[in-house]
Amino acid sequence: MATIKDVAKEANVSIATVSRVINKSPKASKASIESVTLAMAKLGYRPNAAARALVSQSTQTMGVLVGDVSDPFFGSMVKAIDTVASQQGKHLLIGNGYHSETKEREAIELLINHRCDALVIHSKSLSSQELIGFAEEIPGLVLINRFIPEIADRCIALDNHKGSYLATEYLIKHGHQHIGYICSNHDIEDTHQRKAGYLQALQDNGLSHSESYIEYGSPDEEGGEKAMTNLLAKGFPLTAIATYNDYMAAGTLSVLEENDIDTPKNMSIIGFDNGLIAKYLHPKLTTVRYPIQMMAEKAAILALKLANKEAAKAETNMFTPTLVRRLSVVKA
Template sequence: MITIRDVAKQAGVSVATVSRVLNSHRSSSEKARLAVQSAVEKLGYYPNANAKALAMQHNDTIGVVVTDVADPFFAILVKAVDKVAEQHHKTILIGIGYHNEEKERKAIDTLLCKRCSCLVVHAKALSDIELQQYLTRVPGMVIINRVVPKFENRCVSLDNIKGTFYATETLIHLGHQHIGYIGSNHQITDAKERMDGYLTALKHYNIHLNQYVIANSSPDFEGGEKAMIDLLSYNSNLTAVVAYNDSMAAGAISVLNENNINVPTQFSIIGFDDMPIARYLIPKLTTIRYPIDLMATYAANLALSLVDDGVSPPNHMHFNPTLVKRFSTKSLV
């Protein structure tokens, strides 16, 4: 049986250092952490009895790592996984990462220690290398909303670039030439990809980009308010905006109303995600649908099929963003 001393010897560090790394202690250096993780992977070591049992048998629990359960997006994700778990007579355990590297790592490790043989993981802060190490060690782990190189067949994601390209293109086809963008200030791939889709559409249709038509803020209602105020402060000719998500779009609409700018008569706006709030705004929000419920269902079934021969793998699915037309946009032509 592999012990912590074997790991320490393989990594060339002390037992205490191995313990600190395995427990995600802040004092662990990056060099030590990588050495220990490499040794753990090579030796097939599991840090406690529960995790050792994970390597030997399955149990009746599916682990789910999300960013924030208070966010409707992740609530839908969790609900979809729970529905699949119920169908297979299993329960779920939830870990929360908060877009924080240490918390994402701790969430995954905690679920593994609780013998979750299947994991559906939404992680944005951990590196590709570390996620690759987890995926190698945990056969039933599936990544959602991200593509990890070498493990593409165990990743479920959406084309964010295509989504904001569609949104921007829709406004251009409606006759808008002065289109702003409200983006997220979170340092994650979604933020970059969604802005890239907007920029790609402007370039494709030969529309000049003014440096003051992009405003980034926190990806919530308050952030949307702040970003919209910034855009109005710098621009007098904007007629439309693409928002990073529906919450930011809602904040932007609030500011437009406060400034007596009518949506959609005087101003058009498109959100992203198609969360429940989009259907209850005034006017109802045109948005890009992110089918997180379908994606989470697929991810959960895939995770189960990877560790249970009795569960058939889901059919190959490619998820695409789609435009949901409501009443927050209007043609200028």
């Protein structure tokens, strides 16, 4: 494998000149650039990224922590961040946290050790205090889908409570009084906020709440199937179901179809997120829009500005969810 000394010898220049060319120093002459570039191509020399980073103080990389990159939600998030990063000549390093405190910490440490210029972090398991500590250490760190008052200007979040409130209220306005809720079993703030929004909407509209009307499962199709099966087994006079997300709604629809319960004629369903799956379900799913692409773009831009020591703050810290009306909800 060729070394920088080999390149210097081939180009008939000093090692310092090769270093200046590699690191794009303005002191490198046009002739030096040409001779060194030709020598590197001839020898197949590839500059060491870590060494270049020490000189330039930049690795041209941006770090992203997601829950699970195989989840389409996080796929949309990563794509939006990558678009912004590419426009700035940056490449992404991606870590998976899997909603585990240990894995989230390890992934963030790894991204920091790789000297990423900016970080967009989706963390649900680490404490607020630990994330504040990371933010103090890394100027270009921005949190997404998490709001911590002490570092509010570096947080991009969604009002999950309001989204679930809107969904439940929409069912109530369609005359539904017996409304079940399919809830995630993940112990994260999104779960608690969305359940609280459902309960608040019932209370504000004078409807009684029964914990028996709530079932839990993993936040995917299988979890939705399990939760809906359990609700049906209880035999309650439900006419509508609000769900934690669109994937649980998909599982719910599957169980209703298997049991010859017509949706929406005999059971209205509303989701949350407005993921790609929502408009391809049958019936097309009424849901709550989670503007993750817009939020991810804003987070990436903010992180890069902060990393460059530019005076910047989020234009919007808390995004507002909106209803997407399709075909899965009708009047009771």
